[in-house]
Amino acid sequence: MGDMRERDNYGDISRDEEGTPGTSRENRNRRVNRIAFVLLVLILWELVPRLSGISPLLFPPLSRVLETMAEDFLAGTLSERIGFSLLIIFEGVFLALVLALLLSLGSLVGRGMAVWVDTLVVLMHPLPGIALLPILILWAGTGRTAVLWIIVHSVLWPLSTSIVAGIRTIPQHLYDVSRNFNLRLHQRLLHLIIPGALPHLLSGLRIGWARAWRALIAAEMVFGAAGGSGGLGWYIFQKRVFMDSQGLFAGILLIMGIGILFEELFFEALEKISVKKWGGAS
Amino acid sequence: MIGSKGERLLEARALGLWYRGEEGRGRRVFQGIDLDIERGEFVAVLGPSGCGKTSLLKTLGGFISPSTGRVLFQGRRLNGPCPEAVMVFQEFDQLFPWKRVWSNVVFPIKVGGDVHRREAMEGRAENILAELGLTDYLRYFPHQLSGGMKQRAALARALVSGASLLLMDEPFGSLDAQRREEMQRLLLRMWEEHGFSAIFVTHDIGEAISLADRILVMVPDGEEWGGGYRLHELPVKLSRPRSSVDAGFLELYQEIYSYLSTASPESGRTR
Missing domain, CATH: 1.10.3720.10 (MetI-like)
Incomplete structure (x- = not known):
């Protein structure tokens, strides 16, 4: 992100500007989205084995793994x-x-x-x-x-x-x-x-x-x-x-x-x- | 022979170059070129694209060894490139992308021996950078600079090296018209101040007339095109600064233009 801001300062002389406005926001959105997905998977990992009654020997819930x-x-x-x-x-x-x-x-x-x-x-x-x-x-x-x-x-x-x-x-x-x-x-x-x-x-x-x-x-x-x-x-x-x-x-x-x-x-x-x-x- | 009195800096004799083609038939680029460049002289080489201007320039700089003839630089036979004759290219990728402007410009000092003179030379580099308006950009990387700024930095590097001859291959060819004129004025100022010699390759007649003491036009040699090129000399007897609306300027422009169009490959046979 800091990189982006630095580039913008040079905007007046820079020839080929790759960064368009909004790119950094897009990046942030992507990151948030990614973390949300990982959290969702982790929550499902905890819930599915507990609620479905699968043997913990085959698929232990996350908390047991972390333990x-x-x-x-x-x-x-x-x-x-x-x-x-x-x-x-x-x-x-x-x-x-x-x-x-x-x-x-x-x-x-x-x-x-x-x-x-x-x-x-x-x-x-x-x-x-x-x-x-x-x-x-x-x-x-x-x-x-x-x-x-x-x-x-x-x-x-x-x-x-x-x-x-x-x-x-x-x-x-x-x-x-x-x-x-x-x-x-x-x-x-x-x-x-x-x-x-x-x-x-x-x-x-x-x-x-x-x-x-x-x-x-x-x-x-x-x-x-x-x-x-x-x-x-x-x-x-x-x-x-x-x-x-x-x-x-x-x-x-x-x-x-x-x-x-x-x-x-x-x-x-x-x-x-x-x-x-x-x-x-x- | 093309050339004149004064102290001779570069001397080319019977210079010829051809590339070996298929079935033993080579392509001749140029031949029989005799050329003298005096110390402090500004010479333009003019010709249509693809006629071998760059090859000629690289041969004069020792980057390509000629098929025939020889090049003498400061009285000695040239066997390869030397830091005394520095090339400036048209393309913007001639600066090291991983070095900041300052490191790029003082690069010749860094890699060229003399440690004791380094400090004095760095002082000189600072002056040159100031003259070229680059002082505020020393910490920039090349990709952060505009095309014009990159060419200024390349010019600065050549000047800092202390070269007595600049071999310039359409250095402003990729700039817009306004930048190009600005750079031409800047180059002339640096030339008057630092007294180097220059061989300036271009396909722009106006640019050649505004800059050079002499213009060497590359013209097809022999009856058929493909026989290689030779040089035809035209002195520029206009006082500086030159204006492109000056009568003498226009006259010379016309003369070169008609000369080039009768001698161009499209016209089939020459003259």
Whole structure:
């Protein structure tokens, strides 16, 4: 919203004004509407199981789910699970980011390299990480390492595609300008390539984040975790073993909640201080 | 040969450019161009769209290597772009969208070596920005500026770099008529003050006459169009400031107009 007001101040000189009057009100209406919908679903979740007489084992009311969630938080197991999940995802995404940057910079070296990188990405991209699991277990054992590499795999390829696409969208004139002022390699990266590819990199990270999340939960559900520690997927897996359906729903709610939290807060904020400030539309 | 006395800044000899086409048949863009640009001179290159004005300008700036001939800049053979000859483009996307106006304009200082002179050069940058009326916009991002303001910032960047030659590719071509005239006056003022040389590409005859000391018209070479272009020189012997309703101005306009229309590709054969 603050962004909108700022733009309006420049209205007299701004050429292409995207914001039309009423847009911010429309946004607010959308947000209110969205929250209303979520509240409605939550209320129905509470009421339907209670009034319909469905067995709470199949569909427990919301309050019971929240109760279990609170208990597990207090016992410390849930925060441990969440911490485990987030840590391994951060590690995986970071590793994938480094590798993706290396790959896309490699594709800048020459036309031959670009074809190689492109081919590699095209081959690997459609392969679901979970399909690699048996092989990774053979190579790395049923531990954290195997899960980590599945996350890296599921983030690396879409992220590389995004970064390469981002580099391609940098206007030719900016390359000309950087040639004109004799930019050295590190200056070219710092002033041109990295900021130029950033909008695409960020949207690639968004996709990567969602994929990492899915890959992690899937991997943990399939073979659990090693050494008695695991993340949210492992939490759900355990709850299934004990037929604790309240715990199952608690796990699902948390996975959704954390996903939204990152999507709305982390990535939004990241874009607000960079891409959106530069006038990008993403 | 086109050119004259005085201190020579840029020298092109037997310059030719063609692109390799299908089946070994290339497309010739221009050929046999000999050209001298003096220090402090303002030269306009005039021609119909698609005749290769931009290619010529980029070749003179070292952005494209010529198929034949050579370009000497300050006596040395040009092997690539250099910060002494800076291009200003028509398009508005030549500023870094992620840098504010100030960072865009002092960019050549930031990336070009000499740390000790940086402070003095930043002072100079402030003056140039003031002269171009950009002082109030230093904290703006390019997308917050109008087209005219963006072109001012691009011009400011070129001036701040301390380049002795500005290669301008229809820099005001995307502006409305009023802005364009305003920018022309501004450019001439900066030229008189800072003493750079300029090669100004345009397809607007009036713009060429109001700005330049000499006009180089790109005319089709040889019997058939497609044989590439060469340059025909017309001096502008009008005192500045020039008015477009002045008799001399109109006469020259007529002369160039008829010259261009007989030499245009639509007329089939030339002369």
